[in-house]
Amino acid sequence: xxxxxxxxxxxxxxxREALQEEMRADDTVFMLGEDIGAYGGAFKxxxxxxxxxxxxxxxxxxxxxxxxxxxAIGAAHMGLKPVAEMQFIDFxxxxxxxxxxxxxxxxxxxxIGAGLVIRGPCGAGARSGPFHSQSVxxxxxxxxxxxxxxxxxxxxxxxxxxxxxxDPDPVLFFEHKFLYRRIKEQLPVDEEIFVPLGKxxxxxxxxxxxxxTYGAMVYKSTEAADRISAEDGSEVEVIDLRTLRxxxxxxxxxxxxxxxxxxxxxxxxRFGGFAGEITAQVCEEAFEWxxxxxxxVTAIDTPVPYAPTLxxxxxxxxxxxxxxxxxxxxx
Amino acid sequence: MRSLYRYxxxxxxxxxxxxxIFKQGHVIGGLYRSLGQEATAVGxxxxxxxxxxxxxxIRDLGGLLARGLDPRDVLRQYTARGTSLCAGKDNTxxxxxxxxxxxxxxxxxxxxxxxxNGVALSFRSRREPNVCLTFQGDGASRTGTSHEGxxxxxxxxxxxxxxxxxxxxxFGTPSTAVAAVKDWADVAGAYGVPAVxxxxxxxxxxxxxxxxxxxxxxxxxxxxILVAExxxxxxxxxxxAQRYVPDHELAEWKDHDPVQxxxxxxxxFGFESDSTLDQIRGEVALELDAAADEVLSEGYPAAEExxxxxxxxxxxxxxxxxxxxxxxxxxxxxxxxxGRPAAGLEGA
Numbered sequence: 138x139x140x141x142x143x144x145x146x147x148x149x150x151x152x153r154e155a156l157q158e159e160m161r162a163d164d165t166v167f168m169l170g171e172d173i174g175a176y177g178g179a180f181k182x183x184x185x186x187x188x189x190x191x192x193x194x195x196x197x198x199x200x201x202x203x204x205x206x207x208x209a210i211g212a213a214h215m216g217l218k219p220v221a222e223m224q225f226i227d228f229x230x231x232x233x234x235x236x237x238x239x240x241x242x243x244x245x246x247x248x249i250g251a252g253l254v255i256r257g258p259c260g261a262g263a264r265s266g267p268f269h270s271q272s273v274x275x276x277x278x279x280x281x282x283x284x285x286x287x288x289x290x291x292x293x294x295x296x297x298x299x300x301x302x303x304d305p306d307p308v309l310f311f312e313h314k315f316l317y318r319r320i321k322e323q324l325p326v327d328e329e330i331f332v333p334l335g336k337x338x339x340x341x342x343x344x345x346x347x348x349x350t351y352g353a354m355v356y357k358s359t360e361a362a363d364r365i366s367a368e369d370g371s372e373v374e375v376i377d378l379r380t381l382r383x384x385x386x387x388x389x390x391x392x393x394x395x396x397x398x399x400x401x402x403x404x405x406x407r408f409g410g411f412a413g414e415i416t417a418q419v420c421e422e423a424f425e426w427x428x429x430x431x432x433x434v435t436a437i438d439t440p441v442p443y444a445p446t447l448x449x450x451x452x453x454x455x456x457x458x459x460x461x462x463x464x465x466x467x468x
Numbered sequence: 469m470r471s472l473y474r475y476x477x478x479x480x481x482x483x484x485x486x487x488x489i490f491k492q493g494h495v496i497g498g499l500y501r502s503l504g505q506e507a508t509a510v511g512x513x514x515x516x517x518x519x520x521x522x523x524x525x526i527r528d529l530g531g532l533l534a535r536g537l538d539p540r541d542v543l544r545q546y547t548a549r550g551t552s553l554c555a556g557k558d559n560t561x562x563x564x565x566x567x568x569x570x571x572x573x574x575x576x577x578x579x580x581x582x583x584x585n586g587v588a589l590s591f592r593s594r595r596e597p598n599v600c601l602t603f604q605g606d607g608a609s610r611t612g613t614s615h616e617g618x619x620x621x622x623x624x625x626x627x628x629x630x631x632x633x634x635x636x637x638x639f640g641t642p643s644t645a646v647a648a649v650k651d652w653a654d655v656a657g658a659y660g661v662p663a664v665x666x667x668x669x670x671x672x673x674x675x676x677x678x679x680x681x682x683x684x685x686x687x688x689x690x691x692x693i694l695v696a697e698x699x700x701x702x703x704x705x706x707x708x709a710q711r712y713v714p715d716h717e718l719a720e721w722k723d724h725d726p727v728q729x730x731x732x733x734x735x736x737f738g739f740e741s742d743s744t745l746d747q748i749r750g751e752v753a754l755e756l757d758a759a760a761d762e763v764l765s766e767g768y769p770a771a772e773e774x775x776x777x778x779x780x781x782x783x784x785x786x787x788x789x790x791x792x793x794x795x796x797x798x799x800x801x802x803x804x805x806x807g808r809p810a811a812g813l814e815g816a
């Protein structure tokens with residue numbers, strides 16, 4: 138539905154368009170993964186791709202995530218631009234060796250990069266249990282050589298995926314499955330949507346407290362901020378990281394120096410999560426500007442449970458963010 | 469024949485040279501030799517053509533030399549020179565040299581085959597008739613990535629030859645203790661591909677079988693598993709005295725040394741004279757003398773190079789640790805005092 142040079146696009150549709158546009162523009166871009174061909178992908182991201190691009194560029198593979206990522210690395214060494222799909226990002230675990238030992242270290246130890254994208258649906262809230270709901274970014278956070286993206290908006294999903302495909306290094310692209318069809322945006326039709334890696338964005342401006350977050354938590358954090366604005370009159374700034382690595386520390390520090398207070402919100406468990414790293418970096422770079430301790434709102438330290446009562450308890454909610462923000466504002 | 473012998477001898481002599489400089493303290497890490505297995509790697513490497521890729525394990529140095537790897541680059545890597553192919557950042561026989569079609573291994577075994585599949589996919593994508601050949605020890609063939617890589621190569625009918633080196637030992641454990649396989653050609657059945665078994669210590673047999681498997685892959689008929697029956701004559705690495713190996717096994721296989729038996733064959737059947745082979749050995753010795761002198765005169769990489777080449781964009785090089793060099797703003801800070809720094813320390 139076109140409307141003044143824009144078209145309504147879902148988060149999933151934006152990812153689909155990014156893949157299509159890059160594959161149409163550059164015949165070295167190809168995809169490999171499980172059920173991505175005739176079936177069109179578990180979430181139908183690649184529906185119709187096999188017909189358009191053929192079996193050499195839309196490759197159905199065995200259920201072998203290590204082999205999928207391995208083949209992507211080898212193809213990347215040879216100058217192709219592979220996009221490997223993990224059917225659910227939880228299934229990236231069998232490919233861990235290939236990612237951390239082969240892809241991430243390739244340039245450092247051989248001088249030959251592995252410019253590939255590994256993308257897949259992450260995140261909880263879809264009642265999918267322990268093996269179809271995880272947020273895996275911290276598994277990879279301690280591995281130099283990787284880049285990681287976790288978009289919240291359709292615009293960023295499209296622009297960052299296109300940038301990731303063109304990037305010379307291995308990029309893990311985390312698509313939040315809860316947002317796939319819930320997020321709909323008016324995207325410009327004629328504009329080339331391209332978002333460089335490594336740049337955070339301000340999702341909501343504020344002066345009294347900074348919330349740093351990413352993925353689906355951008356929306357919960359913003360709802361919390363709006364409630365605080367309406368009920369308390371304080372203005373909370375919400376920073377959407379978009380790229381997790383390289384981390385846009387400058388943007389975080391700039392905001393914290395203005396607000397003097399920091400809350401980090403993420404959906405992954407607490408221990409060893411990104412919030413710990415962000416907290417440490419702000420302590421190192423802006424300690425003297427802080428008016429309150431840095432606090433975290435995260436999932437609890439358990440696997441992602443299945444029953445709705447359990448999963449809702451597991452996930453950080455809007456109420457958690459409001460309570461933590463009020464605590465910080467009152468400090 | 470003459471060049472096959474030369475590569476066999478070069479492999480052995482280069483490894484012996486490495487052992488000498490290892491004992492002199494120039495090799496920084498471990499030294500992994502292929503003694504007794506040289507014929508498998510040399511025969512296979514020699515059978516490949518320009519544009520083909522080879523992916524060796526750490527015990528296939530001869531295959532790399534047969535593909536044109538410079539012995540100096542081997543010495544440089546083991547001695548961690550800044551001039552090494554990996555700029556001092558990786559060790560052992562992890563050589564990746566795209567110009568020569570060499571994809572190096574990493575230490576977690578089996579992973580390399582998965583990556584080589586991608587190289588083969590690129591050949592298919594570009595309609596190039598090139599072939600990939602890789603090696604796995606019987607030990608490496610037990611990893612999950614090996615099974616995944618074999619399954620995918622077979623399923624996608626990729627132009628690949630997998631040389632399964634049945635060298636009897638994986639580090640300190642005999643293959644009989646960790647695999648129920650008796651005839652290693654049987655493993656091919658699980659992937660629906662043919663297997664050929666050869667005497668891995670007979671370079672001509674290896675070369676012939678590899679040539680046929682490579683031709684089959686090049687013709688689009690898919691993967692072949694080439695089982696090379698051989699024996700690891702030394703411990704896992706230089707530090708391993710292999711006390712766990714029965715003496716009689718070593719004695720039996722010593723009688724079947726791949727380098728000695730090939731030179732015996734060449735002389736017995738009149739292909740080469742002893743003096744010709746002697747001349748080759750002399751030339752190799754001189755080449756290695758010069759190579760070692762040159763490499764040992766070169767230095768380690770500069771320390772701060774540790775930060776570089778993590779990403780393609782040099783602006784993403786690792787940061788200098790803040791604790792090194794001048795710690796900024798130190799004098800002006802007052803411990804325990806909350807609030808913004810005093811004027812003049814902004815941005816410190």
